[in-house]
Every structure is written in C-alpha cells, then in structure tokens.
Amino acid sequence: MNYTKVTVKGGARTELHDMLSLTGAEISVNEMPAGGCVPFVHAHKQNEEIYLILSGKGSMIVDGETVALEAGDWLRVSPAAKRQMFAAPDTGVKYICIQVKAGSLGGYSATDALI
Amino acid sequence: MNYTKVTVKGGARTELHDMLSLTGAEISVNEMPAGGCVPFVHAHKQNEEIYLILSGKGSMIVDGETVALEAGDWLRVSPAAKRQMFAAPDTGVKYICIQVKAGSLGGYSATDALI
Numbered sequence: 001m002n003y004t005k006v007t008v009k010g011g012a013r014t015e016l017h018d019m020l021s022l023t024g025a026e027i028s029v030n031e032m033p034a035g036g037c038v039p040f041v042h043a044h045k046q047n048e049e050i051y052l053i054l055s056g057k058g059s060m061i062v063d064g065e066t067v068a069l070e071a072g073d074w075l076r077v078s079p080a081a082k083r084q085m086f087a088a089p090d091t092g093v094k095y096i097c098i099q100v101k102a103g104s105l106g107g108y109s110a111t112d113a114l115i
Numbered sequence: 116m117n118y119t120k121v122t123v124k125g126g127a128r129t130e131l132h133d134m135l136s137l138t139g140a141e142i143s144v145n146e147m148p149a150g151g152c153v154p155f156v157h158a159h160k161q162n163e164e165i166y167l168i169l170s171g172k173g174s175m176i177v178d179g180e181t182v183a184l185e186a187g188d189w190l191r192v193s194p195a196a197k198r199q200m201f202a203a204p205d206t207g208v209k210y211i212c213i214q215v216k217a218g219s220l221g222g223y224s225a226t227d228a229l230i
Binding site for chain 1: 116117118119120121122123124130131132135136137138139140141142155156157158159160161162163165167169175177178182184187188189190191192193195196211213214215216217218219220221222223224227228229230
C-alpha cells in the first residue's frame with residue numbers, strides 16, 4: 001500500500017499504529033477532561049515521545065518538574081524521563097503523542113528526499 | 116536534557132528537528148494559502164511520512180491518485196510513493212508532516228513502557 005488514510009473525529013484515545021499501518025512510529029490522539037490525568041507515571045525503554053497540544057491546557061510532570069502546556073506547544077521527552085500528563089483543573093486538553101525509537105532517524109528532508 | 120519544549124505560533128513552515136533535539140523523527144508544521152502547493156513531486160529514500168491536517172482543506176496526489184484531506188485526517192505515505200501536497204483552491208490548509216525511518220519502530224506503548 002503506497003498510502004493509508006484515516007479520519008479521527010474524537011474520543012478519549014485513538015491509537016493509529018495499526019489503523020495507518022505505521023512502521024516507524026506509534027501515534028495516539030488523546031482527549032482528557034478538565035482535572036483528568038494519565039493515572040500513572042511512566043518512562044520508556046527505547047522510545048522518544050513527542051507531544052503536540054492541539055487545544056486546551058494541561059501540564060506534564062517530567063522527572064519532578066512541572067511543564068505548562070497549551071495549544072501550539074510541542075514537547076519532546078527522552079526515553080528514560082519519568083513523565084505524567086495532566087489536564088488543567090478547569091480546562092480539558094486534546095493532544096497527540098508520537099512514539100519513535102530514539103536515535104533511529106538517518107537522513108531527512110533534503111538528504112532523504114528524491115525529487 | 117530530559118525534555119525540550121517549543122511553541123509554534125504559525126508561519127509557512129517550521130522545522131522541529133533541531134528546535135526540539137529530536138533523534139527519531141523530523142516534524143514540520145506547515146501553512147499553505149488557498150490555491151497553494153508544494154512546488155515539486157517528491158519521494159523518499161528511507162522515510163515514511165505521516166501527515167495530520169490541523170485545519171482547512173487540501174489534497175495529496177500520491178502516485179497519480181488524488182486523496183482529499185481535511186481537518187482530522189491522517190495520511191501515511193510509503194517512502195517510494197511520489198507525492199505532492201496542495202491546498203484547496205478556495206481554502207488554505209494547516210498541517211504537520213512527520214518523517215520517520217520506515218521499519219524503525221521496535222516495541223511501543225505497553226511493550227516499551229516502564230511503569
């Protein structure tokens with residue numbers, strides 16, 4: 001298959017790896033209500049995580065440090081960092097999370113393109 | 116650095132690899148006015164591309180087939196596929212493009228997490 005397309009309309013969590021036949025990433029689309037959180041702290045063995053806040057507000061506690069997040073913010077978290085995502089107390093948050101294997105990218109853009 | 120954060124407020128194209136110290140992906144945030152297009156067809160040597168339409172409407176021609184795109188749509192394009200992105204004639208489009216090395220992901224989510 002040279003391409004795969006899916007439309008994500010909403011929902012607490014949509015995982016795209018299988019839906020999009022991804023081979024180099026897992027991506028989830030997440031909505032968290034005001035006052036909500038991911039109910040555990042986690043880290044990763046090999047994967048770098050990249051978050052984009054699509055709308056709303058929240059925060060991420062990374063290794064004990066609180067990072068405020070709002071629409072337009074991008075956050076990269078190293079595999080070993082201990083992280084937990086929170087929505088703001090009075091505002092929900094919609095975000096995507098991209099998992100990729102740390103150090104896996106070779107060339108990109110001009111050095112990987114064929115024009 | 117256990118994390119890096121940047122805020123993208125807009126602009127024709129913002130490339131995040133260096134800004135976010137990414138090691139497993141390149142990500143660009145793009146805005147294209149109505150009637151605009153990427154002015155060339157391209158493919159990739161090794162990288163899978165994943166597009167998310169943030170707002171507006173456009174289309175991608177993939178190997179000669181036109182794929183309509185609007186907000187909420189995700190599109191995976193295989194490395195070898197020849198692609199060109201267009202905004203709709205009457206509506207601009209804002210989108211992100213994620214480049215990852217095809218086949219690079221090992222475990223993910225439950226199999227890569229440490230809780």
